[in-house]
Amino acid sequence: MRDVHSPDEYYWATLQYNQNLQAPGSHYSGRPDDKPWLAVHAAWGGVDPCKGKYVRGVCVFGLGDLAAVVYKRHLFVNKFYLEYQPLALDCLEEWLHNRTAEPAHQPLNLTYYRKLPYINTGRAS
Numbered sequence: 001m002r003d004v005h006s007p008d009e010y011y012w013a014t015l016q017y018n019q020n021l022q023a024p025g026s027h028y029s030g031r032p033d034d035k036p037w038l039a040v041h042a043a044w045g046g047v048d049p050c051k052g053k054y055v056r057g058v059c060v061f062g063l064g065d066l067a068a069v070v071y072k073r074h075l076f077v078n079k080f081y082l083e084y085q086p087l088a089l090d091c092l093e094e095w096l097h098n099r100t101a102e103p104a105h106q107p108l109n110l111t112y113y114r115k116l117p118y119i120n121t122g123r124a125s
Helices: 007-017 063-069 086-101
Strands: 040-042 053-055 058-060 076-078
Touching: 063 086
Parallel strands: 040 076
Antiparallel strands: 053 058
16 A cells, blocks of 8 residues: 555555455445445535535535534544644544444434444344
């Protein structure tokens, strides 16, 4: 991967679409563009709303984006900059801490993930 410009994106795409690795969810047989992308949420210029700023066509999220970001179903969010509106990261960190420390106030609902056609939860249907 020495010549790959975005190793993290290469890694996720490999797990998502390489059926030889037998990673959970890699057996998806539909059109790849129709598969919900759960790994990383990114807002692209001209397509997704961004209240922060665009850098090379990708939103750098700020304070104004947090209300929407916390409702995303993705595992990660791309991107925040430490130098740009650092309070946004402080608020997100506090939200994550509160959600972890007091899960009864914000229970994690896994129904969406369990109903995805390419997820095998190990439960009989």
